Amino acid sequence: MISPDSETVVLRPSILGTPVDCPVRWCRSTRARRVSIRIDPRAGEVVVTLPMREPRRAGMALLTTHAAWVMQRLAALAPPVEFIPGAEVMLGGTPHVIRHDTSARGGAFMDGASIVVSGQPEFLARRVKDFMRAEAKRRIIVLAEGHAATLGVKIRAFRMKDTRSRWGSCAPDGTLAFSWRLVMTPDWVLDYVVAHEVAHLRELNHSPRFWAHVESLTPNREAAQDWLRDNGPALLRVG
Structure with a gap:
């Protein structure tokens, strides 16, 4: 794996849905054979894995297709708990x-x-x-x-x-x-x-x-x- 990078992507759950900011981490992998997405519950973001020669637009296309699923899964995450006094x-x-x-x-x-x-x-x-x-x-x-x-x-x-x-x-x-x-x-x-x-x-x-x-x-x-x-x-x- 090479170093991933993160950004905020605007997604719509449907054509008429309200745009929502979605945290995305992009990863390229020498082992990946296809574009895939998963939710990282620890970081609270969606991870898009791309084969080395796959353009980023292929990841965006998959994100767009599954926008409703991604947003639902992110919304369902438990709130983060920090190690601070009173937590x-x-x-x-x-x-x-x-x-x-x-x-x-x-x-x-x-x-x-x-x-x-x-x-x-x-x-x-x-x-x-x-x-x-x-x-x-x-x-x-x-x-x-x-x-x-x-x-x-x-x-x-x-x-x-x-x-x-x-x-x-x-x-x-x-x-x-x-x-x-x-x-x-x-x-x-x-x-x-x-x-x-x-x-x-x-x-x-x-x-x-x-x-x-x-x-x-x-x-x-x-x-x-x-x-x-x-x-x-x-x-x-x-x-």
């Missing part, structure tokens, strides 16, 4: 309020239903994110090691990422990777995602044997999948 973020499915306390020590930490952040205001957002990544890793390791013991498998390493489309992954060498944003989900949803990736240490596929391992580790497969489908995009709007 409410979820931890384990429970709301916590960010509280800035310059007299506190220790970076960021939980205090009841609050996330207390020490230090200067300009460091607050980074400290909240660092805290949430560390808390995600702590919770995930506990769950993963328990599930690994049940299946009799070994985890090589853990990685915390900030992926846009995958909540977790399992590498052939036994390294498990997870989105730190999972720390915001209810405990039973987090448990399912961790169980899913640990089960891949036995079956690096999605065969019936794999799903049997998952269901031996957690009873929440279907409910957790539904929760992530319905609520996952909102997690990408946080921070």
